[in-house]
Amino acid sequence: MFPEVPSKVDFPALERRILRWWDETNAFGKLVEKNRGKKRWSFIDGPITANNPMGVHHAWGRTFKDLYHRYKAMQGHEMRYQNGFDGQGLWIEVEVEKELGFSSKRDIEDYGIARFVEKCKERVHKFADIQTQQSIRLGYWMDWDNSYHTMSDENNYTIWLFLKTCHDRGWVYKGRDVLPWCPRCSTAISEHEIVTEGYQELTHPSVTLRFPLLGRDGESLLVWTTTPWTLSSNVAAAVHPDVPYVKVRQDGNYYYLARAATSRLHEGYEVAQELYGAEMEGWTYEGPYDELPAQQSVQHRVVFWDEVSEAEGTGIVHIAPGCGQEDFELGKEHDLPAIAPLDEFGVFREGFAWLSGTNVADSAEPIFEDLRRKGLLYDVEDYTHRYPVCWRCQSELVFRLVDEWY
Ligand SMILES: [Zn+2]
Structure with a gap:
């Protein structure tokens, strides 16, 4: 059939x-x-x-x-x-x-x-x-x-x-903001682009260094960062007013850091004083790059920030409003200057002395060397974290202060 x-x-x-x-x-x-x-x-x-x-x-x-x-x-x-x-x-x-x-x-x-x-x-x-x-x-x-x-x-x-x-109709305006930026594509990357496919697990050298306090002989704040290039543009150090901090003595120096962060210290220290972040209000310090033309007239000081976590770093956060979004917001709150170190290709601009002309990707080692020479370096250690990369070309992103249309 x-x-x-x-x-x-x-x-x-x-x-x-x-x-x-x-x-x-x-x-x-x-x-x-x-x-x-x-x-x-x-x-x-x-x-x-x-x-x-x-x-x-x-x-x-x-x-x-x-x-x-x-x-x-x-x-x-x-x-x-x-x-x-x-x-x-x-x-x-x-x-x-x-x-x-x-x-x-x-x-x-x-x-x-x-x-x-x-x-x-x-x-x-x-x-x-x-x-x-x-x-x-x-x-x-x-x-x-x-x-x-x-x-x-x-x-x-x-x-x-x-x-x-x-x-x-006046619906667009030019504004100043810190944006994630791809130095290879020379373009800003939107939050959306980062969230969808823009993070990689990467290892970077992180640095712990000291910011010598002014008017407190031999005493320093201990700060930690995974982006050493931003130290060139540091203007403040943030502490949490309610977090317990300690002043420790080690090899003739005094360091301030969160009580919960003392495991970061080298062996052999003694706690000289306990205090809350609130007590550090108004303290000023010597910045690590005060000699740079771009840093002239900057008064480095301790500011309060509720986002500071005692579980990360030393509990004292180095703030560079021209190099990070949260820093930029905090800077607006405290009226801090925003120093923008990088050009659109991720190269240090004029005003950064020996750093000018250096690509951000090649800047970590020379900066560590410089900090070591100045006696500010405490420790360098590899740190693995989720870091934003360009979804188009996989280059590591930086944060840049730019004028953009909104
Ligand atoms: Zn790119």
């Missing part, structure tokens, strides 16, 4: 046969024609980034979209069937930079921005074609000759008009 069915099926061959049959019978064209003028059902396809061939995860999403299209078409709707390609953003630029062997934004400027943009567009067109072929092979029914591109002039001018309108 039924014809024989082979037990072994060649699925790819079967698919190709059906694709061919659709093609020969103009099945898609007929469906479009059949539904023309009927009730519209418009699906705006979120554009796929045309930067590489499609992956399986794309096929998964596209299959669902196709399913809805077919379902609605079978119900007799006139469909939009418009696919989109996303040609915007650093994803593509980073790939083209790799292609051309570039390592920084300067290389792009030397190459010529217009030429570089053309290269990026070429890449988008190339992969838009590849993705189109892949989608057709997948059996995805779309009006493939009518795909939209986010990089079209039409779209770009619309975005400019939108921004202009916002500006005209």
Whole structure:
């Protein structure tokens, strides 16, 4: 009654046969024609980034979209069937930079921005074609000759008009803030970008050092940091007013640190005094980089901060408002100056003496050496922590004080 069915099926061959049959019978064209003028059902396809061939995860999403299209078409709707390609953003630029062997934004400027943009567009067109072929092979029914591109002039001018309108109405403003920054891409990275895929478990050398107190001979605050480059821009030391601290004596020096942090000390110390953070109010100290031009006129002092934890570091937090978001907020509260040490490439600016011109990535060792020479270094120790990296190029992020549009 039924014809024989082979037990072994060649699925790819079967698919190709059906694709061919659709093609020969103009099945898609007929469906479009059949539904023309009927009730519209418009699906705006979120554009796929045309930067590489499609992956399986794309096929998964596209299959669902196709399913809805077919379902609605079978119900007799006139469909939009418009696919989109996303040609915007650093994803593509980073790939083209790799292609051309570039390592920084300067290389792009030397190459010529217009030429570089053309290269990026070429890449988008190339992969838009590849993705189109892949989608057709997948059996995805779309009006493939009518795909939209986010990089079209039409779209770009619309975005400019939108921004202009916002500006005209006073909805955008330029503000100063400390933002996570990729020194390689020379761009700010949004919180969202960091939260989604921007952390790695990394080991950095952390340093414990002393800030000699003014008017208290032989006494120092003991502070700890995992970002030695920020010491150049230190302006304050934060303590928690309600946390118990101790003054310990060791090798003829007196150090202040949280009582809970004494395990950080080298062997052999005696507690000379117990006190609360509140008692350190108004204390001033000698900063580790007072000799730098950028540090002139800075009065280093102890400030209170409720976020100080006795469980981390020494319980006395070095504050550099130009180098960290929390520091910047605290700085506003206490009216502290914000010193911004790094340029957009993560290189120390003018005003930082021997550090000027040094890349932040190469600065830790020379800074330790300098602190050692000044007699301020207490300890250097590797520390493993979750640290933000650039999701595009994996470079370690820094925090920069910048003027940005909001
Ligand atoms: Zn980057």
